[in-house]
Amino acid sequence: MQSPVIAPSILSANFARLGEEVDAVLAAGADWVHFDVMDNHYVPNLTIGPLVCEALRRHGVTAPIDVHLMVEPVDRIVPDFARAGASLISFHPEASKHVHRTIQLIKAEGCQAGLVLNPATPVDVLDYVLEELDLVLLMSVNPGFGGQAFIPSALDKLRRVRERIDATGKPIRLEIDGGVKPDNIREIAAAGADTFVAGSAIFGKPDYAAVVAQMRDEIAKARP
Numbered sequence: 001m002q003s004p005v006i007a008p009s010i011l012s013a014n015f016a017r018l019g020e021e022v023d024a025v026l027a028a029g030a031d032w033v034h035f036d037v038m039d040n041h042y043v044p045n046l047t048i049g050p051l052v053c054e055a056l057r058r059h060g061v062t063a064p065i066d067v068h069l070m071v072e073p074v075d076r077i078v079p080d081f082a083r084a085g086a087s088l089i090s091f092h093p094e095a096s097k098h099v100h101r102t103i104q105l106i107k108a109e110g111c112q113a114g115l116v117l118n119p120a121t122p123v124d125v126l127d128y129v130l131e132e133l134d135l136v137l138l139m140s141v142n143p144g145f146g147g148q149a150f151i152p153s154a155l156d157k158l159r160r161v162r163e164r165i166d167a168t169g170k171p172i173r174l175e176i177d178g179g180v181k182p183d184n185i186r187e188i189a190a191a192g193a194d195t196f197v198a199g200s201a202i203f204g205k206p207d208y209a210a211v212v213a214q215m216r217d218e219i220a221k222a223r224p
């Protein structure tokens with residue numbers, strides 16, 4: 001399994017001070033910036049797009065920006081995010097008519113590619129494309145909002161996807177997103193996640209460094 005990555009979701013940051021918030025959470029020990037893009041069509045909420053991604057790069061953010069597209073259609077926005085400085089781009093199979101083609105497009109644009117499984121999406125959607133991916137993102141809430149409770153069936157799904165990833169022998173990351181907190185992250189890590197998105201658990205506390213450190217300690221306990 002790969003080294004753990006903590007990717008705070010800026011959905012829960014203070015958007016009036018986004019650059020400072022991102023600087024603060026990276027200085028607090030986070031590894032990536034998780035960037036949630038919602039279109040009020042694929043999901044019932046509206047957030048941020050390539051302009052904000054580019055603004056973070058111009059602000060000086062050098063950490064990987066992990067773009068989670070909750071948009072439909074997917075393909076026409078991919079080149080915009082690549083130009084804006086996205087490092088990884090993940091999308092939902094339900095939102096693309098041609099999943100394999102979208103993966104190839106993301107890679108051709110110079111980014112790493114991820115596929116996102118909603119809580120009710122079967123793992124079989126990974127058949128025929130898993131080896132093309134850099135990352136699988138399992139949603140442990142229904143997409144659209146921060147601050148929801150972790151759906152426990154995600155643990156079994158993590159174990160099943162971890163087995164499939166290990167069988168490929170490739171360094172494909174397994175990311176979990178939704179309701180991840182210091183008090184459940186150990187169990188989530190033990191089930192096979194190596195990349196952890198957390199929004200409200202980090203930005204909802206005054207001391208980001210303390211939460212990130214607590215999360216790292218819990219992950220380490222799951223990986224003796």
Ligand SMILES: O=C(CO)[C@@H](O)[C@H](O)COP(=O)(O)O
Nearest residue numbers: 143144146147178179199200
């Ligand atoms: O993509 C999403 C929601 O659609 C997530 O990234 C949430 O933003 C995570 O928030 P918390 O559950 O950690 O508060």
